[in-house]
Amino acid sequence: MPVTAARLTYRKPHPGDVQRLFAIFGDPQTNLFNPAGPMTSLAEAQRLLNRWLEQWATQGYGWWAIARREAPQHIIGFGGIAPLNYLTERRVNLGYRFAVEAWGQGYATEVGRDALVLAFDTLGLPQVFGLVRPDHAASIRVLEKIGMQRFGLLDDVPGKAPSLVMRVCHPTTARS
Template sequence: MPVIASRLIYRQPQPEDVQRLFAIFGDPQTNLFNPAGPMTCLADAQRLLNRWREHWAAQGYGWWAIALRDAPQHVIGFGGVAPLHYLTQQRINLGYRFAVEAWGQGYATELGRDALAQAFDTLDLPEVFGLVRPDHRMSIRVLEKIGMQRWGVLDDVPGEAPSVVFRACRPTT
C-alpha cells in the first residue's frame, strides 16, 4: 500500500522497478560520493532489489521506491530506513538515492523527515543513523535539516577521510 506524503509517494519496490533502479544506481553522477562507484550491470540491480524485497517480506519495512504525486508511475529515487551493518553492529540507517532530474527540489529532505517519522512513530525504533562521506555537503545539510546530529566517524574507506555518522533519537513525550 503506497504512502502519500505532501509531494511524494512511497511504496514497496516491485520487480518491475529493476530497470529504474539500475538507471539511478548506475548513473555516475548519483555516485559522485559513493566509494564503490556506480552499479555496472543489471544483475547487480536485480540482486539489490531482491535483498530489499526479502527485507520487506521479513520485516514489513525497508527502502521505498519514490515517485511524485503528480507522476506516480515514474520512480525518481529510492530510500528510507533499513538495517546496515557498521560501527561493529547492525544499525537502522537512513539512506536515499535520487535521479539527477530530482536533485535540488527538496525531495531528500522530505524523504528524510518522512522516513524518521516512520521509524519513530510507526516502527517505534529508538534511533536512526545516517552515514555520509565528509565531502558530500548536500547530504550533510539534509541530515542536519531533518534534525540528525553528528555522532561520530567511521573509517570505512581505506586511504580516504572517515565517513561522518549522524544519529537521531526517538523524541520523548
C-alpha cells in the same frame, strides 16, 4: 499499497523496478560521493533489489520506491530506512538516492522526515543513523536539517577520510 505524502508517493519496491533502479544507481552523477562508484550491471541492480525485497519480507519495512505525487508511475528515486551493519552493530540507517532530474527540489529532506515519522511514530525505534561521506555537503545539510547530529566516524573506505555517522534519537528518548 502506496503512501502519499505532501509531494511524493512511497511504495514497497517490486521486481519490475530493476531497470529504474539500475538507471539511477548506475548513473555516474548519482554516485559522485559513492566510493564504490556506479553500478555496472543489471545483475548488480537485481541483487540489491532482491536484498531490499528480503528486508521488506523479514522486517516489514525498507527502502521505498519514490515518485512525485502527480506522476506516481515514474520512479525518481529510492530511499527510506533499513537495517545495516556497521560500528559493530546492526543499526537502522536512513538513506536515499535520486535521479539527477529530482535534485535540488527538497525531496531528500522530505523523504528523510517521512522516514523518521515511520521510524519513530510507527515502528517505535529508539534512534536512526545516517552514513555520509565527509565531502558530501548537500547530504550533510539534509541530515542536519532533519535533526541528525554527528555521532562518530566510520573508517569504511581504505585510503580515504572516514564517513560521518549521524544520528537522531526518538523525541521521547532524547528528553529522558
